[in-house]
Amino acid sequence: MPASSPLDILSATPLFAVGLTLAAFLLGNLAFKRLKKPTWLPAILMAALLLAATLAVIGLPYERYREDARWLTILLGPATVALGMPLYQQLPHIRVLWRPITICLPIAASLAACYAVMIAWLLGSPPLILASLAAKSVTAPIAIGITEQIGGSVALLLGALLVTGVATAAFTGIAARLLKIEDERIIGFALGLNGHAIGTVRAFEIGPTAGAFASLGMSLTGIFTALLLPLAWRLIGVGG
Amino acid sequence: MPALVGFLWLISYWLIGEVVVHFTGLPVSSGVVGMLLLSITLALHGRVPGSIAAAAQPLIALLAMLIMPGVVGVFFILDELAGQWPAILCALVVGTLLSVTTTLWLLKRLMESQHAR
Structure with missing residues (x-):
């Protein structure tokens, strides 16, 4: 039986998806400020690109990520x-x-x-x-x-x-x-x-x-x- | 602690919205019903209680982060909708150009006629 990869260990908990989202969001905002807040490239687009690229590189399927990120998205209800x-x-x-x-x-x-x-x-x-x-x-x-x-x-x-x-x-x-x-x-x-x-x-x-x-x-x-x-x-x- | 009290209020309004939507069959989301009920309550109350503000402000500031998991999804349907993108982009860009122009022109006309009275 092959040893489980670091990705398997990390993505066993929803906190991994939550952490990835927070990291991408903060980095996207940082990049947005560094680029002097371009109107044509909103912070959220940069953060989303970064997050999508990260998911593709580490090989975490989007469906799986979205399921785990529900720990965050559930807050959309009270936020609305x-x-x-x-x-x-x-x-x-x-x-x-x-x-x-x-x-x-x-x-x-x-x-x-x-x-x-x-x-x-x-x-x-x-x-x-x-x-x-x-x-x-x-x-x-x-x-x-x-x-x-x-x-x-x-x-x-x-x-x-x-x-x-x-x-x-x-x-x-x-x-x-x-x-x-x-x-x-x-x-x-x-x-x-x-x-x-x-x-x-x-x-x-x-x-x-x-x-x-x-x-x-x-x-x-x-x-x-x-x-x-x-x-x-x-x-x-x-x-x- | 006030933020927690406010958060409980927000959740309660959302849950009320859920019940209202379930029993009336209104084609509206629970969040929108809760939002309307909250603003009506605030209007009747005459001011925003500190607890509500303490919970609502940080949540609103985080909205962009809360929709990120959904936004990322668009990159994973690029292939699925291949061939549709020119029509989609054209509809969005031309549609937005038209609607921005309409809104500006309409509101300008309406405000002029108000002043003319």
């Missing part, structure tokens, strides 16, 4: 509930602009999902992909719940979130200049509504007002989409 706190803190901003926001939000949040799903559908993507892209503008913890509800792939969704966030951070400044918009509240709201957490980080770089409106846009889009998208999906019957 925790988002209720910043949501409550955004309420004063809603009071100031409740009229434009209550009209803009449902239209813009629906279009954020519809544009991408329509384009993918026109290009012939199968239902699984459509379901994975629909929540692309929603903040990750909420988007994961939505995607599980409508039967998409969570891995693809999370990839879509990264691309969407980076694209939003890149386009919003340019589009605002073309439309001659200087109001930080509008730019911030658009960043949060379309680009979830990545857009919100970009908004805080512009200024605290933009950041506050981005948080507001992100929270409201998350709730609106979570409440209506699974229902709409069922009605339209996209999934078959």
Whole structure:
């Protein structure tokens, strides 16, 4: 009988997967700071690349890793509930602009999902992909719940979130200049509504007002989409 | 210890969400129901108790780490979805460009009409 390899000994406990995740996350953040925080390469993408490379090199199957990392991901539940706190803190901003926001939000949040799903559908993507892209503008913890509800792939969704966030951070400044918009509240709201957490980080770089409106846009889009998208999906019957 | 009290609150709201979703059959995740119930409770209470803030702030700061095991998964489905990627990327990039422009334009128009009153 061959002696068990170091990998077998280490991966016998879920703490190995947890440790790998923490290490990759911290290193990704360190690299992000060293590179002077590039918008096009978010810290989480660097950390994920590092972690994927590590898993491939040491030969730990992804399924096995994900199973053990459940010790961490179980915290997503209470972390999603925790988002209720910043949501409550955004309420004063809603009071100031409740009229434009209550009209803009449902239209813009629906279009954020519809544009991408329509384009993918026109290009012939199968239902699984459509379901994975629909929540692309929603903040990750909420988007994961939505995607599980409508039967998409969570891995693809999370990839879509990264691309969407980076694209939003890149386009919003340019589009605002073309439309001659200087109001930080509008730019911030658009960043949060379309680009979830990545857009919100970009908004805080512009200024605290933009950041506050981005948080507001992100929270409201998350709730609106979570409440209506699974229902709409069922009605339209996209999934078959 | 306040953080632990807050954490217990967050877990309780999530569990309430789980029960609500089970009995109503709402197509919403337990986390979203718990989040809405928490913000309603805070609004009724009028402020954020220290214990909730002590648990919520670190958890929110760690969100990026909590989704990492899922994000890594995308590298392991690259082959599975081979041939689909051009359509996926096109949908995401063009879709985002369109929706960013729509949001900016729409909110600008709506705010102008509010000021015009």
